[in-house]
Amino acid sequence: MADPQASTQLLRDRLTGLLADWAAELSLVLKELEEKRERVAELEGTQQGRSEELELFKKRLDGQDQLIDTLKAEAEEASKLRKEVRAKDLEFERVSSELGSKKELIRALRRDAEGADRLKADGKVKDRSIDELKSELEKAERRIEEQAKEMSSLREAAGKVHD
DSSP states (O other): OOOOOHHHHHHHHHHHHHHHHHHHHHHHHHHHEEEEEEHHHHHHHHHHHHHHHHHHHHHHHHHHHHHHHHHHHHHHHHHHHHOOOOOOOHHHHHHHHHHHHHHHHHHHHHHHHHHHHHHHHHHHHHHHHHHHHHHHHHHHHHHHHHHHHHHHHHHHHHHHHHO
């Protein structure tokens, strides 16, 4: 067998080499572990930022949902108001049309009333003419009567003169 001291030395040298290799690998693993921890911390920070950003987006989304609901309600109300306005417009057109018809009727009635007033005035003038003619007729009839009496008197007087 070989020298035990040489083999212990060899074993020590081998173990020292293995220990050095192991220490180097462990150092690399520890360095990689530290890098991974830093990356995890960085990712956690990013995730925290993203979580906050996500929460902000959720709040904005909730606000927009509320705005959409409000706008839908306002759109429904606007639609109802438009229907009311259309109904009022139709009612206004109907009333305007009736008013126009009534104005035309009033104009026609005024024309008729003016015509009736003219006819009344013409009737009064004619009534006065008739009254005047009646009066003249009565005067003429009285004169005829008077002249007939006078003629009768003259005939009697002429008859007495001839007799």
